[in-house]
Amino acid sequence: MARGPQPARPRRKSEGNIQENLVKTRIGGDLSSFMKGKTDPPKGIGKAKHFDVIIEFNRDFPGGGTAARQLLFEAFLLYLNRIGATDESNNLWRFGMSPPLGMPAVSEDSKLDLSQMFSNGSRIAAKSLWTDSYAFATLTREAIDRLSSWTMPQKDDDKNKGETKSGSKNKKTPLVYKIWCDHEIKRCVYESVRTIKCDAAHASFAASGKGVVWAVADTGIDGTHPHFKTLRTLDLPDGLFHRDFTADNPDPTVASAAALIDSAGHGTHVAGIIAGRTSVLDEPKTDAVKKICVKSEVRNENGTKSTVKDTHDGVITGMAPHCKLLSLKVLANEKQGKLSNLLAAIGYVQRSNDYGRNIKIHGINLSLGYPFDPVWFAAGQSPLCVEVDRLVRSGVCVVVAAGNAGYGTVTQFSGAPERASHSGTIMDPGNAALAITVGSTHRDMPHTYGVSYFSSKGPTADGRMKPDLVAPGERIISCALYNGAKSGEVPFREDTGTSMATPHVSGAIAAFLSVRREFLGQPERVKEIFIGAATDLKRRPEFQGAGLLDLMRTLQAV
Structure with a gap:
């Protein structure tokens, strides 16, 4: 029997939301x-x-x-x-x-x-x-x-006629x-240098980062810290200047000086992982330094935490100690910064490089970002991701943190909360297709402990595999703020997160480019080489990507 016209099915609320989003x-x-x-x-x-x-x-x-x-x-x-x-x-x-x-x-x-x-x-x-x-x-x-x-x-004549002189409709x-x-962006090493074999690369290939300039977009870099004085890490080649984007400073001198002030310490910690050197006994020594002090946290039997201060007598070095660092201050403090600051900083890199025609800045480290919501824009298609991909195509390596949203709370069927790993939690700009997105693993035992529980997991919302690599990001030792340090004492501290894993990769790439200079200006090829040489930790790809960064194997691969 033939069916008559059926009444329109009421649209469910979720369907209306999807239609509105599109x-x-x-x-x-x-x-x-x-x-x-x-x-x-x-x-x-x-x-x-x-x-x-x-x-x-x-x-x-x-x-x-x-x-x-x-x-x-x-x-x-x-x-x-x-x-x-x-x-x-x-x-x-x-x-x-x-x-x-x-x-x-x-x-x-x-x-x-x-x-x-x-x-x-x-x-x-x-x-x-x-x-x-x-x-x-x-x-x-x-x-x-x-x-x-x-x-x-x-x-007026076209408006009145409704058509152009060629006869086409007037648009x-x-x-x-x-x-x-304009979203808020948030901040997302003497033992970990061995984990990714940077120490072996220094000894075997002299891969120390000489001749490479790496930008750090963060809270600024403490220009007074002795770690950056030993090898003159913050002294830039002619034509390059540090820049503060958290305030409108038309005076380049003022803007440059402000970028070397870090009130939060995050950018200084990140920078110290990439480059620089602090040494009390071995040459080259750091001037006027008598003692290296490292602050770390320990958990007491009653569950509380306490701070422990230890003395270190050896050398603390970045992954690429001779690399020059360019400070791009985009976060005013530890928790405050606008996406527009970062977009302006990326534009500054483009102009400094004459849009790829004369590359002076070879890479940029982005240990920051913001949570991605697919309702706002497609994965990898936000303004920030688009600009990151454009920067890569101009010849700049862009290394970004995956984020720290890989573990949280879910609700059981009964309504009770339960803690669990979360997939599909890569932050922007980690969703950018051409960026090297970095997850976190243990500082010195990555094969045993695998990927850090907090490290954001892939895939992206549109089905691409991320992160690309993992690197040490747990309890990483690097520079603390030098403010108030005692005479002759240099402060270092521990910090944890994919923010700390990311500069390991930035430093390793800078070291690689310093001895494999034919790959300068070829970031997509560099990404391919590093991914191909990574060490499989036998974890799922949405957790580890291609695996653990291995600088020695990367150098030997080419």
Whole structure:
């Protein structure tokens, strides 16, 4: 018997959510969720009227994305002039803002119309000028809505006819491609140097990092620490400067000095794993150093922790002791930093390298990131991941932390909580396809203890295998802040996380490139070689990737 028309099936709530997530819009899913109150906003936003955003411009705009960005800048300057606030206007000009070639003719009325979206509290950060595709701004909900729908005004004759002179339909050109939320990013070695065979590589191949420059995007590097004085680790080749992106410093000298101040200690610890040397007895000795003190934590019988201070009489060295380090300060302290700071820092590396035409910075270490949500953007397609992949294609090795979200709490069927390993927890920018994403293993017994329980596990949300490698990340000893250290005493401390595993790989690659210089500027080939030479720890690939980093085998493989 034939069936009559069936009533429409009510759409379930989950189906509606999926459909909404896939709707094309110029407001990113992350920002939209915060604006609608569906997701807890980044710390500091609360229910404020303004949102920190990353504006990605439309490359199809007349004159390209740089012209679109310039138009927004000029509209913002009109707003500042209208309200009589000249400080920020002068600050933008001091950074050297100038109209790009191919800038279309836009009427003053149109610029004035665009400037109307700005209001009290609106801001465009001068660090935007370090990138070519983005602007970093603070805007109201109304301004975000208006900017997302603003299109290039059409000529009157075309507008009236509805067609161009060629007869094709007249298409309005939007100013922006997407507006994203400016996320908060978070920070995600004398025994571990043997674990990855860096000591053997130093002795057998003289793989010490000479002639290689590695950037560290972090909380800054303590420029007063003696570990970086022995081999003049922070003295950069001509044309390169340290840079602080946590504040708009148009004066290069001020910005450079600020990058060598670290109030948190995370960046200093990471930097000490990559490069530098501290020695009391063996040459080359560290000047004015009489004692190396190492602080570590021990667990007492009653479950409490206490700090133990030991003296070390030998040498503490980075994986590539002679490598030069470039400090890019993107985190103001241990817990605070904007994604826009990191995007600006990546833009700075691109410009320093003349976009791959003259590579001066050979690699960058990113021991930081933020949790990935597939509702916001596809895995590996966030603005940060896109810029990381672009940097790799320009000839720079990018080494990133997988994250520390590999273990947590799940709810049983009965409702009781239970602790368990979590798969699919790789953080951004670890989801970037071309980056070398690093998980953590034990400091000196990786075959016995395997992958660290906290190390984020793959695969990515779109099915790619990550992490790529694992390296020591548990109780790693490196530089502590030098502030307040006693005369002749150099402080070191333990720290744990994939943040500590990542610089092991950065240092090993710097050491490799110093003796296999034909691979400079070929980061994808370098990644392939290191993955192929890794040691299998007999753990699942979503835990260990290709396995444990092995510098000696990598050098012997080529």
